[in-house]
Amino acid sequence: xxxxxxxxxxxxxxxxxxxxxxxxxxxxxxxxxxxxxxxxxxxxxxxxxxxxxxxxxxxxxxxxxxxxxxxxxxxxxxxxxxxxxxxxxxxxxxxxxxxxxxxxxxxxxxxxxxxxxxxxxxxxxxxxxxxxxxxxxxxxxxxxxxxxxxxxxxxxxxxxxxxxxxxxxxxxxxxxxxxxxxxxxxxxxxxxxxxxxxxxxxxxxxxxxxxxxxxxxxxxxxxxxxxxxxxxxxxxxxxxxxxxxxxxxxxxxxxxxxxxxxxxxxxxxxxxxxxxxxxxxxxxxxxxxxxxxxxxxxxxxxxxxxxxxxxxxxxxxxxxxxxxxxxxxxxxxxxxxxxxxxxxxxxxxxxxxxxxxxxxxxxxxxxxxxxxxxxxxxxxxxxxxxxxxxxxxxxxxxxxxxxxxxxxxxxxxxxxxxxxxxxxxxxxxxxxxxxxxxxxxxxxxxxxxxxxxxxxxxxxxxxxxxxxxxxxxxxxxxxxxxxxxxxxxxxxxxxxxxxxxxxxxxxxxxxxxxxxxxxxxxxxxxxxxxxxxxxxxxxxxxxxxxxxxxxxxxxxxxxxxxx
Amino acid sequence: xxxxxxxxxxxxxxxxxxxxxxxxxxxxxxxxxxxxxxxxxxxxxxxxxxxxxxxxxxxxxxxxxxxxxxxxxxxxxxxxxxxxxxxxxxxxxxxxxxxxxxxxxxxxxxxxxxxxxxxxxxxxxxxxxxxxxxxxxxxxxxxxxxxxxxxxxxxxxxxxx
Numbered sequence: 054x055x056x057x058x059x060x061x062x063x064x065x066x067x068x069x070x071x072x073x074x075x076x077x078x079x080x081x082x083x084x085x086x087x088x089x090x091x092x093x094x095x096x097x098x099x100x101x102x103x104x105x106x107x108x109x110x111x112x113x114x115x116x117x118x119x120x121x122x123x124x125x126x127x128x129x130x131x132x133x134x135x136x137x138x139x140x141x142x143x144x145x146x147x148x149x150x151x152x153x154x155x156x157x158x159x160x161x162x163x164x165x166x167x168x169x170x171x172x173x174x175x176x177x178x179x180x181x182x183x184x185x186x187x188x189x190x191x192x193x194x195x196x197x198x199x200x201x202x203x204x205x206x207x208x209x210x211x212x213x214x215x216x217x218x219x220x221x222x223x224x225x226x227x228x229x230x231x232x233x234x235x236x237x238x239x240x241x242x243x244x245x246x247x248x249x250x251x252x253x254x255x256x257x258x259x260x261x262x263x264x265x266x267x268x269x270x271x272x273x274x275x276x277x278x279x280x281x282x283x284x285x286x287x288x289x290x291x292x293x294x295x296x297x298x299x300x301x302x303x304x305x306x307x308x309x310x311x312x313x314x315x316x317x318x319x320x321x322x323x324x325x326x327x328x329x330x331x332x333x334x335x336x337x338x339x340x341x342x343x344x345x346x347x348x349x350x351x352x353x354x355x356x357x358x359x360x361x362x363x364x365x366x367x368x369x370x371x372x373x374x375x376x377x378x379x380x381x382x383x384x385x386x387x388x389x390x391x392x393x394x395x396x397x398x399x400x401x402x403x404x405x406x407x408x409x410x411x412x413x414x415x416x417x418x419x420x421x422x423x424x425x426x427x428x429x430x431x432x433x434x435x436x437x438x439x440x441x442x443x444x445x446x447x448x449x450x451x452x453x454x455x456x457x458x459x460x461x462x463x464x465x466x467x468x469x470x471x472x473x474x475x476x477x478x479x480x481x482x483x484x485x486x487x488x489x490x491x492x493x494x495x496x497x498x499x500x501x502x503x504x505x506x507x508x509x510x511x512x513x514x515x516x517x518x519x520x521x522x523x524x525x526x527x528x529x530x531x532x533x534x535x536x537x538x539x540x541x542x543x544x545x546x547x548x549x550x551x552x553x554x555x556x557x558x559x560x561x562x563x564x565x566x567x568x569x570x571x572x573x574x575x576x577x578x579x580x581x582x583x584x585x586x587x588x589x590x591x592x593x594x595x596x597x598x599x600x601x602x603x604x605x606x607x608x609x610x611x612x613x614x615x616x
Numbered sequence: 617x618x619x620x621x622x623x624x625x626x627x628x629x630x631x632x633x634x635x636x637x638x639x640x641x642x643x644x645x646x647x648x649x650x651x652x653x654x655x656x657x658x659x660x661x662x663x664x665x666x667x668x669x670x671x672x673x674x675x676x677x678x679x680x681x682x683x684x685x686x687x688x689x690x691x692x693x694x695x696x697x698x699x700x701x702x703x704x705x706x707x708x709x710x711x712x713x714x715x716x717x718x719x720x721x722x723x724x725x726x727x728x729x730x731x732x733x734x735x736x737x738x739x740x741x742x743x744x745x746x747x748x749x750x751x752x753x754x755x756x757x758x759x760x761x762x763x764x765x766x767x768x769x770x771x772x773x774x775x776x777x
């Protein structure tokens with residue numbers, strides 16, 4: 054136990070390894086305001102909202118000051134209140150104030166803090182300019198006029214995702230966050246992961262919304278709307294709809310979608326089961342031939358884009374399997390091929406990059422995409438709110454026939470390590486429950502960014518790595534290139550923590566992310582079928598709809614489109 | 617008009633700094649020395665060789681006033697507008713140069729890429745005020761007439777060459 058204390062507003066608070074005063078103060082139960090502080094990013098100290106006063110009346114930024122024994126600080130003095138209000142007023146002076154029509158309305162940190170500090174009047178002339186929208190990307194929309202230059206997106210893009218599509222340009226009053234040469238973001242090296250939007254405190258970067266298209270399809274009697282829901286979605290919306298964070302709400306989501314006008318609702322976990330089957334086969338084939346190892350997973354479209362843009366040499370190593378969404382999308386389109394009504398496949402995803410994936414040429418037949426629209430969990434929540442449905446009072450409904458079967462292996466696809474665990478379940482010769490438990494405790498679970506495990510296979514041990522966050526993926530690739538590390542199978546998810554932490558999900562903290570992961574593992578427990586190959590839907594698909602079409606409907610060649 | 621980068625030349629610069637990403641400012645300065653500005657092609661090239669994102673390099677290039685993303689003229693004329701030169705009517709010299717060449721505060725380089733006219737805050741040659749430099753050669757005790765004469769000489773010099 055530490056005996057070192059800091060006096061925070063006359064209350065002693067023990068220093069327990071906190072890196073900065075800010076975390077110490079928050080531990081003491083004081084919500085210091087911040088714009089630019091995120092525990093997973095480096096400390097930037099730009100917004101100056103977390104200033105505290107020391108006993109001599111000096112000011113220090115709590116985020117960038119390490120706690121020292123004997124410090125005496127105050128967090129709520131007249132000087133600090135004046136100071137914070139001034140910052141907010143200055144930020145608002147050139148900021149768009151049309152809150153009601155802003156995508157971030159109700160979720161905006163600037164709006165929240167302006168309310169918290171009682172900003173009723175901005176004394177400065179409003180110099181906000183007309184919005185300069187960059188909506189070139191199918192994933193995100195940028196509006197530089199709503200930017201407060203906190204740099205969260207820049208650090209996320211560089212430090213966590215190693216993409217570096219955006220940075221600060223120019224300086225002083227002319228400073229903006231932009232791409233190199235101010236090219237549209239879609240033409241930059243952006244991979245569409247959307248994590249910039251997930252950390253943006255204002256409406257400067259938001260997820261592109263497609264809800265209007267879904268409403269139109271729901272209301273069109275000539276259109277059959279088939280919806281598939283990704284594993285991570287069911288544990289992502291609880292917190293925002295009056296339910297427990299991380300709770301599995303699949304039944305209620307199905308009910309809500311049916312009420313809003315969906316004709317059929319399915320679970321992308323069924324598609325994930327197909328992915329497991331195909332990917333396990335592919336892995337075995339490659340092990341046999343010894344070629345193109347390690348095998349990299351292909352479920353994550355942001356990772357695919359990252360590999361295409363930064364590591365085209367790795368494309369032969371990436372699985373040819375389509376993502377679960379695209380596998381299921383093509384199956385659903387094939388199933389409805391002879392339907393008299395036009396079939397529209399809608400995917401509800403925790404992900405912004407899936408919007409890009411759905412629009413790729415590889416996933417179109419005669420110009421028609423297999424998945425017509427992708428909406429994020431956030432958009433689904435918005436639609437539920439718009440519909441006026443009392444979500445908490447909805448009676449759960451089951452997913453539709455003929456694709457109602459899913460396995461627990463497909464469900465855990467939404468969390469880092471889940472794809473690997475599902476594939477191991479498929480490959481393990483021992484199908485006992487004890488084996489299932491031992492797989493789970495073999496290092497595949499947990500929210501860490503890099504995980505490793507080994508699995509016995511014949512006479513050898515297979516080395517498997519699981520990474521989430523593209524910087525972690527890059528480090529792993531470099532270690533493999535230098536010969537320092539060697540793997541047979543590598544699972545990559547672009548968002549730290551996996552799909553449950555995707556940018557399409559409502560924003561949450563580390564605790565909330567953990568709960569979502571736990572929610573998926575709990576949902577797995579509730580599945581009577583644990584392994585993909587035991588899913589009867591999968592079996593009947595192979596013997597019927599997929600016969601002779603496995604390659605056409607379930608695989609993709611990303612190398613072909615690459616120059 | 618876009619410059620095509622000479623990979624050998626850029627590699628020479630990179631080698632001088634041992635491909636150190638931390639030396640990016642010096643690398644850009646040396647590059648500007650060669651091309652008189654930073655051509656677009658250097659950004660992807662350096663990004664690939666140094667492992668820094670293009671956006672980060674562009675960020676650095678736009679942060680410093682000294683880096684130019686626009687091609688510059690053969691003759692870069694910098695008119696001093698420091699205090700001493702200003703009170704000795706440097707503005708009139710600048711205006712004359714601009715009107716002779718059809719330039720303005722936003723258009724700094726002539727279309728034939730012969731002249732670039734910029735201002736500079738102080739050249740440290742206040743005793744010679746008002747001053748200007750032509751490709752770093754200092755000319756003192758200038759007047760609008762002398763400036764016009766200078767342009768004529770430079771044009772002739774260029775025609776002879």
